[in-house]
Amino acid sequence: MIRVLGIETSCDETAASVVALEGTSAPEILSPKILSNVVLSQIAEHAAFGGVVPEIAARAHVEALDGIIEAALADSNTSLDEIDAIAATAGPGLVGGLIVGLMTAKAIAGAAGKPLLAINHLEGHALTARLTDGLSFPYLLLLVSGGHTQIVRVAGVGDYQRWATTIDDALGEAFDKTAKMLGLPYPGGPNVEKAAAKGDPARFAFPRPMKGSAQPDFSFSGLKTAVRQAAQAIAPLTEQDVADICASFQAAVADALADRVSRALMRFKVEFPQEEQPALVVAGGVAANRMIKTTLEELCDETGFRFVAPPLKLCTDNAAMIAWAGIERLNAGFEEENAFDFVPRSRW
Ligand code: KG4
Numbered sequence: 001m002i003r004v005l006g007i008e009t010s011c012d013e014t015a016a017s018v019v020a021l022e023g024t025s026a027p028e029i030l031s032p033k034i035l036s037n038v039v040l041s042q043i044a045e046h047a048a049f050g051g052v053v054p055e056i057a058a059r060a061h062v063e064a065l066d067g068i069i070e071a072a073l074a075d076s077n078t079s080l081d082e083i084d085a086i087a088a089t090a091g092p093g094l095v096g097g098l099i100v101g102l103m104t105a106k107a108i109a110g111a112a113g114k115p116l117l118a119i120n121h122l123e124g125h126a127l128t129a130r131l132t133d134g135l136s137f138p139y140l141l142l143l144v145s146g147g148h149t150q151i152v153r154v155a156g157v158g159d160y161q162r163w164a165t166t167i168d169d170a171l172g173e174a175f176d177k178t179a180k181m182l183g184l185p186y187p188g189g190p191n192v193e194k195a196a197a198k199g200d201p202a203r204f205a206f207p208r209p210m211k212g213s214a215q216p217d218f219s220f221s222g223l224k225t226a227v228r229q230a231a232q233a234i235a236p237l238t239e240q241d242v243a244d245i246c247a248s249f250q251a252a253v254a255d256a257l258a259d260r261v262s263r264a265l266m267r268f269k270v271e272f273p274q275e276e277q278p279a280l281v282v283a284g285g286v287a288a289n290r291m292i293k294t295t296l297e298e299l300c301d302e303t304g305f306r307f308v309a310p311p312l313k314l315c316t317d318n319a320a321m322i323a324w325a326g327i328e329r330l331n332a333g334f335e336e337e338n339a340f341d342f343v344p345r346s347r348w
């Protein structure tokens, strides 16, 4: 059995987790177990500012991280002695938070004489579906969060091809900015979704950015501008106006997303023989959105894809995915990497 302690501090969640893998080292025969998964959200500390404030985030990680790690060890009934390696997010993200997490991990690993793994946060998201659903390679990943909007072909541990990314705003960012323009509280996504439930999605004909374009990438800033112009044109806004704008925005997003994703599905599907079903995994906070999820689910049904949406707790930021990426890297033979020299990378 391998047990890895994971640490995640790249944004506004302070998180630690212990994940175990029993049995074999063959990567396709996995029986992983999440022994603990502790996530402390800093949302309350940033809400007054309408977004994550890096300096506040870094300080909050400093205050909370020791206690969160202790809680993760206690919840898992594991002592530090029994841990085989420490895995910490080393980028990309807010550098203050990354420094707190990686330096803490270095200190623990150094003092306890354990191997240290510097994990790419996106690799954590990319490999989660193997932890939750035992997927085998290759599969397609749609990552839609506050910081990322990407389609990635996940071919193996450390083997990723980015097929699409956003040329401007991330999708979660577009939700957050739309909410801010409309006076809805942070974080914007859930509040836009709630308001949209009472709105008319056909009232505003917002643009579907990139729809029909042969280029694979995403774009959301034009949509954001259209929302701002519509809101300014009818201000002051009633509650119904806000609901209608949210519903129309969400409809435009779902439509644009479906167009972009369906292109990638077509491209990926040709790799598979008829009798094999390819899989699409969605991850990131925006995957919590009902309408977006349903749209993607229908798209998968129509195109013969298996739709995999790991439980929300594991597809928003958490440390179980970091511990798991550590286990995958150990199993894949990456253990010679010396993460003690690793410098946190805000971009990676
Ligand atoms: O993955 P996540 O928790 O953190 C990172 O950004 O890494 O994603 C947070 C993002 C925020 O932008 C938030 O507004 C968005 O996910 N989000 C949603 C919903 N819930 C969270 N967007 C749309 N609909 C939702 N229900």
Ligand code: ZN
Binding pocket: 121, 125, 145, 316, 317
């Ligand atoms: Zn993330």
